Amino acid sequence: MSVQPVESRVVLPFSSTVAGPAPLTWGQKAVLQDIRESGFSLNASGAQALAEGDTAETLAARLSSLVSRHPALRVRLDTDAQGRDSQVVVGSGEVAVEVLDFGGEDDPVEVGKYIDQLWLDWLLTPFDHYRDLPIRFGVVRQHGVALYRVPCYNHLVIDGTAITMLMDEFTTGRPAGGAMHLLDLAERERTPQALKANDRSLNYWESHLRDIPPRTFGEPVHPDGRQGKRFWHARFSSPAAHLAILAIAQRTGMDTSRVLFGVIVTALGRAVGLSTLTAKVISSNRFRPGMAEVIAPIAQNSLVIVDLAGATLDQVIARGRRALLAGGLHAYYDPERLNELMVRLDAERGYQAQVSCRINDRRMTTRRMTDELARTAEVSRDQILRKRPETWFSWDGTLDHLHEQAFITVEDHGDTVHLQLIFDMACFTEEQIENFAHGVEQVAIEAAFDPDAPAGCG
Template structure:
């Protein structure tokens, strides 16, 4: 960077009457398991312009209030007497605001680049779960005026909905999450009602896991991967597919998330020659009583199996809806119990098996807007065709490790289908991945105005 700020810290004491040691919640166990398996930080970070007149002091005061009010923001990990992961919600301490000052002579464009790099760096920098509080907060000043805030949250204490709730409270000052808090949730998950729900979820998982193959997409056959590297990430963007999805969603009466799942399942089936897809899909669990506004990670993996054989795309949308609904109804469970179940099934089968495909619709800010567009938009094929030149695909780089064979994420863009793709190229060819990505667009366009368009999988 050609510009560097003068850095300082403002530390404020916080206190609360809510404190104590407790086991991890089911959602926390799931996040910690993901962090350890993937090696990724899984932080949530970003940069937002601050309101005119905001100061470091006013932002620090709001942060202090947020941390004092929400036990999840005062968590550190610990180990209990049996050596298992646990947590401590501290009742008092200090929270720091990291201040970065730029002078009037610094190039505003370079300052903007610094801010973009800062939140990306924080996104990738792991928290020390045992020493750090689970929130990091920065303020960027330009010529003495606060211009941006940069929050970063440890995924161990939040999910997408929790972030939205916290940022709403931070911005407006209106209190959220006034009912159940993190320590209440720990107690709730010990109740007979919760344990029965856990048992029902595990029964569902057992029925779907019993006959799965060792890995979703077979064993490693390309030992050198792509260009000598096994694990690659890439991106795909298609405004044309976005318009086609709007059309399908309007015709079928489905939300865009379900339509996108069906289209991706169909495109993947075509690319790899599979007629059935079993995948892990993130489910929010916020529909459950009392969980709508709790500040905690509530989202967990659901298990979804959809049959693609002999179906039209519209039928895959309907089948996918039923599968997603069933999976979502059984996505609230104790991950430790699920691990025990999987080990038992491995022993009974005589081989180890895992579902190694994960699909995640990560849209937080644009999903509702896009669903509203689907209810009202009058899309034409000419509009779709005009957008085709804007489609692009890129191979972006490699990773050292990937727990899944395929990790497909729908990113938060309101005017395009934007996918983040991570694949184990020991199991796929470059052609298959690019065929899948462009197949998402192809499937969507084929079915945009044709309810009888065949899925053509298997």
């Protein structure tokens, strides 16, 4: 970088009477397991422009208040007497705002590049769960004026909805969160009512896991992967698919997330020749009583199975909707008990098995706007086709490790279907992945105006 800021810190105390040790919640166990299996930090970070008049000192005061109010932001991992992962919510301490000062002569474009690199670096830098508070906060100033805030959260204590609530409180001062906080949730998950919910979920998983193959997409057949590397990530963007999804959602009366899921699984089935797809889908548990506003990670993997054979595109979308509903109703469970169940089923089958496909719609801001647009938009075939030249696909690089064979994420981009794709290329060809990505657009366009179009999978 051609610009370098002067770094300083504003440190303020925080305190609360809500503190103490607790077991991890089920959502926290799920996140911690994902972090350890994937090797990824799973942080949430970004940069937001500040309102005129904000200063590093006023922002530090708001941050101190936020940390004091919410137990989730005062968590450190610990180990209990039995050697199991646990947590401690600390009652007091200090929180720091990291201030980055640029001079008035620094090029604003270069400053912007520095900010983008900063939040990306923080996104990828793991927290020390045992020593760090689960929030890091930066303020960027130029010529003494605070321009941007750069928050970074440890996913171990929040999910996307919780971040949205916390950022609203930070900006407006209106208290976020409901009556239940993280320590309450940890206690609630030891009650008979919660344990019954856990049993129902595990019964559902057992009934669907018993006969699955060892790996969703079979064993590796291309040991050299792509260009000598196994694990690759890519991106795909299609404004045409976005318009087609609006048309399907309007025609079927479904929300865009369920429509997108049906389109994605159909395109994947076509590209790799699947007649049934078994996948893990990240589902929210905020519909459960008392959990809508809790500041904690509430989302967990659900298990979703969709039969693609001999179906029309509308039938696949409808089957996907039902499968998502069933899976979501059984996505609240203790991950340790699920792991024990999978070990038992492996022994009974005589082979180890894993659901190695994960699909995640993590749109936060654009999902609601897109759903609202789908209710009123008038989309024509010509409008969709005119957008097709804007479609693009790119291979972006490699990873050292991937726990799944395929991890497909719908990203938060407006006016386009934007997918982040990560694949084990020992199990796929380059042509299959590119066909899948462009197939998302093709399937969406076919389904937009023809309810009887064949899925063509299997």
